[in-house]
Amino acid sequence: MSTKYDPSAIVGAANELGHIMDDTSAFDGLKADMPKFGNFDLAQWLEAVADDRRDGVVAHATNLKSALSAMDSTLNQVVAGVKNVDGDNADQIIKCMAGLRALVHESPADLLQDTGIAAPLDA
Template sequence: MSTTKLDTDVVKASATALGRIMDDMSAFTALRADWPQLGNFDLATQLGTIADDRRRGVLAHADQLKVALDEMDKALTKIATEIQSIDDTAAAKIRAVVADLRTRVGDDISSLNQA
């Protein structure tokens, strides 16, 4: 029989750490500003278009990474919370069954002693 163990506190801490990776988006602030024209001749316009495309791509990837990490944070936290809830519920049910069993066994032993 295999045993699966999950430390929900560690999972929640890891989720929080993942969610915080992209909290500081200040590195991308300069990229969000409008960039000046490189010039009014054909090569400058083409170069400006390429640079602007790359700039927008970097920003899009940064935004997507932030969203993905935030979603991982929420999903892992939810998973850990639900597993913890399941464990707590199962443990409470087991304790109730054991308590009932103790009562029945105690009652049965008492009735045997009286007979």
């Protein structure tokens, strides 16, 4: 039994993945400073919760874009590595896939690293 694959289909899928988040304009409004809710305890609590949720959505979008871009790059590297298969290519493919696996986060709070956003209130 042999493994078969279509390199052009993989490259096409990789490119599609890489461009899913090209337009992030839907998140631009969430990055702006929001109006204050009020100067009493409940309003300040609600403002903190809303800010936390808003920052979480922006962080998720940022990390999703980064992950999809990395998948695009990694899949293209895998296809390039498989084109001339020999004894060393398996090690090269494993290295590429290890880099992709490193993007998978253990904790939701890990998603916020490198975004400049504080960890969620309930993390």
